[in-house]
C-alpha cells in the first residue's frame with residue numbers, strides 16, 4: 001500500500017512532501033534497489049548531492065520506479081569546490097547529465113564554506129540556473145543566519161529552504177524560529193542521528209512504549225510537529241515504510257518538550273559547525 005504524505009508549499013510555490021528519502025552512501029546496484037523500493041513505498045522527494053557520487057544510481061532508480069518524473073521532486077547540491085559562477089553552472093549541468101534528468105526540482109548550495117567566501121557568487125549562479133530552467137527551486141544547506149542575511153543583502157533573494165542538521169540531540173530551535181519568520185522552510189538532515197544511538201535513548205524509548213510506536217516514528221513525528229521536512233535514509237524496505245507511517249498519532253505538548261530537552265550545544269553528529277566547517 002502506498003501512503004499519502006502531506007505536503008508543504010515553499011515560498012516560490014513548489015509543493016514537496018513533508019518526508020523525503022535521504023540517499024547518502026546509497027550507490028551502485030544496491031543503491032538502485034534501496035531508492036527504487038523507497039519510490040515504490042510512496043516516497044515522493046529524493047535528496048541527493050554531487051558529493052554523494054550517486055547521481056547515476058539515482059537516475060537509474062527513478063527510471064525503474066513507478067513514479068512519473070513530475071510527481072517525484074529531486075534535490076541535488078553544489079559542492080564547495082564549484083562555488084565560482086561558471087564552475088557552478090557546469091556542475092549543475094554535469095549532475096543532470098549523470099542523472100539523465102532535464103532539471104532538478106530543488107537545488108541547494110551544500111555548505112557555505114565561509115572561509116572561501118564565494119557562496120554569494122554560487123547563489124548568483126543558482127539564480128541564473130533557475131532562470132534557464134536547469135532547476136525549479138533554489139535553496140541552501142548548512143547556512144547560518146549571517147550567511148542568509150548576506151545573500152539577501154547582495155542579491156535580494158532569500159532561499160526557500162535551508163537543509164540543516166536537526167535531531168533531538170541538536171534541535172536548532174533558534175535557527176528554526178529565525179527561518180520561520182522569513183518564510184524559509186527547515187529541512188532536517190540526519191533526522192535519526194545517522195543510527196548512532198538516538199533511537200536507544202531512554203526518553204525516546206519510553207515515549208515509543210507509551211504511544212505504541214517505534215523510536216524512529218517518535219523522532220520523525222517530533223520533527224513534523226516542529227514544521228520541519230525530514231529525509232530519513234534506510235536501505236530496508238520495512239524501515240522505509242515505518243519511517244513514513246507517522247501521520248496517525250500526535251505527540252502531546254509535554255512530550256514534545258521532553259524531546260526538546262534532549263538537545264545540547266555539543267549535540268552535533270560530527271561537530272560540523274557551518275561557521276568554520278569547510279566542505280569541498
Ligand SMILES: NC(=O)c1ccc[n+]([C@@H]2O[C@H](COP(=O)([O-])OP(=O)(O)OC[C@H]3O[C@@H](n4cnc5c(N)ncnc54)[C@H](OP(=O)(O)O)[C@@H]3O)[C@@H](O)[C@H]2O)c1
Pocket residue numbers: 021022023024047048110141142163164188189190191192193194195199214216217231232233234235236239240242243
Ligand atoms: N546537507 C547536508 O550536509 C547533509 C548531511 C548529512 C545527511 N544529509 C542528507 O540527509 C539524509 C539523512 O541523513 P543520514 O543518512 O545521515 O542519517 P539518518 O537518516 O538520520 O539515519 C540513517 C541510519 O538510520 C538507520 N535507520 C533508518 N530508519 C530506521 C528505523 N526506522 N529504525 C532503526 N534504524 C533506522 C539506517 O539504517 P538502515 O539503512 O539499516 O535502515 C541508517 O543507518 C542523508 O541520506 C542525506 O540525503 C545531508
